[in-house]
Amino acid sequence: MKKVIVIGAGPAGLSCAYELSKRGIEVLVFEASDQIGGMSRSFDLWGQRVDLGPHRFFSKQKEVNSFFKELVKDDFTLVNRQTRIFYDGKYFQYPLKFGNVMKNLSLITIFQILWDYLIQIINPIKNPKNLEEWISNRFGEKLYTIFFKNYSEKLWGIKCTQIDADWAAQRIKTLSLIQAVISALFNNRSNKHKTLVDQFAYPKNGTGTLYEKAAEAIKKQNGEIFLKTPVQRILIDDINNHAHGVELNNGSIIKADHIVSTMPLTYLVKGIKNTPLKVSKAIDSLYFRNTVLVYFEIDKKNLFDDNWLYIHSPEVKLGRITNFRNWCPSLTKKKDTTILALEYWCFEKDDLWTQTDNLTIDLAKKELSHINLISKEIxxxxxxxxxxxxxxxxxxxxYQENLNTTIDFLKNIKNLFPIGRYGAFKYNNQDHSILMGLLAANKITNNSQVDLWQINTDTEYQEDGKIKDVLAY
Ligand SMILES: Cc1cc2nc3c(=O)[nH]c(=O)nc-3n(C[C@H](O)[C@H](O)[C@H](O)COP(=O)(O)OP(=O)(O)OC[C@H]3O[C@@H](n4cnc5c(N)ncnc54)[C@H](O)[C@@H]3O)c2cc1C
Incomplete structure (x- = not known):
């Protein structure tokens, strides 16, 4: 019998604990907050149900979908995705649709887009290193400037030339303009099956239901979950590089055979004693961006049709707006108001993070009316x-070099498994984190040789799956 400590009750931690407890392993989950689900939690707000911003679940991975189906069962609905970009006072469908882009732009801009695209095809940048080069290579400079530059710089808080091309390769659908034209003209009309990009499965009581159900199952399977119990650090035996337990914030020491960590990678490493200088330097250079969500309850039912809108307009700081009314009727609990979540991104030193809530609420109200999304009467x-x-x-x-130095160090601690979005410093969606959790459980129980650091499901490959195939009942 093994005893496993899992740090964090988000998708990565809970999927791992679920699988381990199902296999009869003793599992203790320590969660710092008082809630289940991490960033993918759902909660009650003003008599309705909401998530932390938009949470679309999609995966073509068999084991991830089985995890979803085993726990959510029939208690989900299929949501038709509608998401658009708001830019220069106009709405553009997202993912970009060729016809719609052409309709919304002037002839001069269209000419510039095609011209820049042609230049990139003739003379592409070899080995694009940053986001600007990577996107310009695929879409041309003009399309990059309109649809990627502003939004990416709002999100990351640094110039696109400073963002590693890795991110784009991991997250941006590699659409070619030529393919897009062909598909706009000939294709999609005959394609009756919705793909994961058009439609997604969504638990009727919010995305966090999946993790609440996982927590219930873990307890039934004799696992234990401790909320409001932050882990301070992991205890490593210097002689044999063995993780033998954790120290909680309250000072108690808990022993275990294996430790799965979904706490921020930076905190995990900084908590380990006697880290080599090279590793300490590497970890100091890795950092995160924060989100400030402003929720508004608005006295109106039909504001706009989208699940969420991307706000590319550079004149506002606002980055994305979720309209929970357009996800599924069960979230609204029969109320006639609309809950919006407005997303802002910032670093810890920025005013947005430190200023009073009232100042941020005022800013959000001003920006909503500036982009004419709500009129004064509302x-x-x-x-x-x-x-x-x-x-x-x-x-x-x-960043990759510093991350690799950190990974090389952590790989020596064979019974420690850092997984998850901030746990492995990987820009994961829920499905990636779940997959990491399930595979970590496999490593512990079956000693599987999979390298968890290499888990990186391809977004395009995922989205092209047919919804009927992946969630068929
Ligand atoms: C605004 C927003 C929108 C998103 N949209 C989508 C989407 O549309 N689709 C999608 O699939 N994903 C989306 N995501 C990403 C998704 O939320 C994450 O991928 C997922 O929650 C990551 O799971 P995780 O378990 O790796 O990490 P987390 O969810 O962050 O869970 C980690 C847990 O560890 C706990 N913890 C941290 N430190 C400690 C400690 N020292 N001791 C104990 N516990 C600790 C935290 O409290 C947390 O509960 C979105 C995220 C955000 C913020």
Missing amino acids: KIINSKIIKVPKCYPVYETG
Whole structure:
């Protein structure tokens, strides 16, 4: 019998604990907050149900979908995705659709887009190193400037030339303009099956239901979950590089045979005693971006049709708006108001993170009316701020070298498994974190040789799956 400590009750930690406890392993989950689900939690707000911003679940991975189906069962619905980009007073469908882009732009801009695209095809940048080079290579400079530059710089808080091309390769659908034209003209009409990009499965009571159900199952399977119990550090035996337990914030020491950590990688490493100088330097250069969410309850039912909108307009700091009314009716609990979540991104030293909630709420109200999304007659009846720390690992150019130094060090501690979004410093979606959790459980129980650091499911490959195949009942 093995005893495993799992740090964090988000998707990565809970999927791992679920699988381990199902196999009869003794599992203790320590969660710092008072809630289940991490960044993918759902909660009640003003009589309705909401998530932390938009949470679309999609995966073509068999084991990830089985995890979802085993726990959520029939209690989900299929949501038709509608998401658009708001730029220069116009709405553009996202993922970009060729016809729609052409309709919304002037002839001169279209000419510039095609011209720049042609130049990139004739003379591409060899080995693009940063986001600007990577996207320009695929879309041309003009399309990059309109649809990627502003938004990426708002999100990351650094110039696109400082963002590693890795991020783009991991997250941006590699659409070619020529393919897009062909598909706009000939293709999609005959394609009756919705793909994971058009439709997604969503638990009727919010995305966090999946993790609440996982927590219930873990307890039934004799696992234990301790909320409000932050882990301070991991205890490593210097002689044999063995992790033998954790120290909680309250000073108690808990022993275990294996430790799965989804706490921020930076904290994990800084908590380890006697780290080599090279590793300490490497970890000091890795950092995260934070999110500030402004929730508004608005006295109106139909504001706009999208699940969420990307706000590319550079004149506002606002980056994305989720409209929970457009996800599924069960979230609204029969109320006639709309809850929006406005996303802002910042670092810990920025005003947005440190200033009073009232100042941020005022800014959000001004920006909503500046982009004409709500008129003066519409009443905001409630507002609330939620701050989510460390939600985006920043892939600044050169980060990979520092991450590799850290990984090489951690790989020597054979019974420690850092996984998850901030746990492994990987820009994971829920499905990636779940996959990491399930595979970590396999490593512990079956000694599988999979390298968890290499887990990186390809977004495009995932989205092209047919919804009927992956969630068929
Ligand atoms: C605004 C926003 C929108 C998103 N949209 C989507 C989307 O549309 N689709 C999608 O699939 N994903 C989306 N994501 C990403 C998704 O939320 C994450 O990928 C997922 O929650 C990561 O799971 P995790 O378990 O790796 O980490 P987390 O969810 O962060 O869970 C880690 C847990 O560890 C706990 N913890 C941290 N430190 C300690 C400690 N010292 N001791 C004990 N516990 C600790 C934390 O409290 C947390 O509960 C979005 C995220 C955000 C912020």
